[in-house]
Amino acid sequence: MSEYERFEFKQIFNAAGSMTRDEYDSYCVNILASHVDDRYTCLRGPRPSGAILLIDDDYHSVVYGGVYPPKGSPSCKEVGKCMIVDNHCVRSIHAEVRAIVHAAAIGYPVYESTLYSWNKPCYNCTITAIAAGVKRIVYVHIVYNEEKTQQAIQNAGIICEKYEGYIGE
């Protein structure tokens, strides 16, 4: 198994049908909290990022999106520096897009999924989520908070809300 594949995981809930929306939120945010550091290979802050896609309420499956380089390429941590263009590291796609694309690649229906993100998604991740049919975005921290992102969420009529139950860093 390549390093790329080893980084990815999916998980199927055993408790199908028995969890409330609040319990899903708590479950997914806790998965994020426990993997966000080891699945983030960029060197840029201000904090790591990670995302989880909860596929839908029938399948009870989640797909994790970390921040990794393309398959076979070294990460920022391995190279020892980022690939900076216009003051952003462009070596890896963002975690939110990663979760959506990876879920689609391994055959999960992303339509009407819920996206849990460690940080409030940037504009590009948000419009990607809207295009994929994500119905709800839940985030833990705020790094980007742009007006155009808020407007896109409003125009699309999807939910984007902060998870208030997380007490850690």
Ligand SMILES: [Zn+2]
């Ligand atoms: Zn980087």
Ligand SMILES: [Zn+2]
């Ligand atoms: Zn993003």
